Amino acid sequence: MSWGERVYGLVVALYPSRFRREYGPALRQVFHEMVLDRAVPAWRLWLTVLGDLPGSLLREHYENLGGGDMRRGALLGLAMGLFWTAVNMVNQGVIVDDRGHAILGASFLAALVLPCALSGFLGARRDGAIGTGLTTALVTWLVGSAIGVATMWLATWIFYQNQLIDPGNIADFRRTGLPTMDAFLFDDNLRASIIGPAMSLVMGALVGTAGAALGSHMSRTARTTDA
């Protein structure tokens, strides 16, 4: 086996396992025949092989995950982002008391966790694989977090005046010892931009995996019943 065929073996390993199992030997065989064909210069061979790699890889990975699951994961992410946006707007646009903050906090937590869990559950139920459920849960997390963080900064800008007179903000500002309120608001948002998605990722992945495990179990049970 030539070094080129060894390298191509590594390239084949980038395809999803299902596709690799079905077509991996055939891919390597075609490459082997290309190498043996003296009419094809080495540079053209690699140009052709690497040129069509990104498209075919993306297509297979997308299909492997199930285009429908990905779309559903993204839609749930959109729902998560919209709910997060609503929480941002209320949190920053309305001056609320401690009870209000507690309700907002609980809603925020639910908005971060439930869509990821549902996405993981629905994804895994399709093919019984926890990995599929976890991947769709992560798609939900990515879309939801991107929207949530972006609208948090937007809400701070829109309701800037409210931020300056919010008693909770003023108390927190004094505790931090930062020189200006602007510096405090920037610091506060930056922390939330990191902590919010990180918390969502950890909790979403955990609950998404739990949802995926349930979906996987239900999928196997349904197949056993059918058989």
Added chain:
Amino acid sequence: MSRANQFSRPGGPLTAPVFYVLLSLSIRERHGYDILKHVQDSSEGAVRFGPGTLYTTLKRMLEAGLIVEVDAEQDDSRRRTYRLTGVGRDRLAAELQRMDRALAVARRAGEPAG
């Protein structure tokens, strides 16, 4: 659109790999590398793709029922051979007709008025 009829949308053009693979298999059954060579030759080098695009395309065409895999005597057991189905032949004929119509329209548009 379901996966099964993604190649049979009425009037919709086929992608270059699908069209050339259909064309290649309309002559005779072929294995992977034979298809690649024929695509390259019949398109006079204009269409070139590697094993990745070839097998992702063949996979989707199999799922759509345009081609079938056949058992053929092979020098190498890793080789896989494919044949066009009736559905595939109809789809190719429809594509050629669509191209003919487009060419006729283009020719008429290019003729001098009067």
